[in-house]
Amino acid sequence: MKRFLLYFAGLVILLSQSSCGYNGMVSRDQSVKAQWANVQSAYQRRSDLIPNLVNTVKGAANFEKSTLTDVINARAKATSVQLNADQLTPENLKQFQEAQSQVGAGLGRLLAVSENYPELKANANFQELQAQIEGTENRINVERNKFNTVTNDYNGFVKSFPNNIFAGMFGFKEKPYFEADAASQKAPTVQF
Secondary structure, eight states, X not given: OHHHHHHHHHHHHHHHHHGGGHHHHHHHHHHHHHHHHHHHHHHHHHHHHHHHHXXXXXXXXXXXXXXXXXXXXXXXXXXXXXXXXXXXXXXXXXXXXXXXXXXXHHHHHHHHHGGGOXXXXXXXXXXHHHHHHHHHHHHHHHHHHHHHHHHHXXXXXXXXXXXXXXXXXXXXXXXXXXXXXXXXXXXXXXXX
């Protein structure tokens, strides 16, 4: 009986010292969720700017309708893919990234085609929106990088010993990272 109490007291002391990493896992999980909200906020800003950009571009005569339609459709698809922090699986994140990539590609085409329209390039609203979209794309990149940083911290914590034992017991799973779009692996060619 005395030996049992000694073992029990030792176990209680051991668990109280490490708190089995549970609080650390919860804290890091919340950091990942908060950073995911920041990523979504940056994407929402871009999505909110697109209708203004499209309406400004529509005002320019003879603008290519197919490019505008592509951007509008890509935005609609991207906003239909809703992903909250509890649904962060590699498959869901890939689907989200694909939808957002289509928006980015459509915006790129829209801005590239606008070069052929001097009256559009001279439009102050267009220039302002173009600058805001560029800034928003930078914000998106910053937030995705921060997301990967906090995800790395979380994944390292839940995969290290002895936290990995308790992580499995309490349902803390590895979170996916943002990955580069496959098309971005190829360097663009610049021709003059």
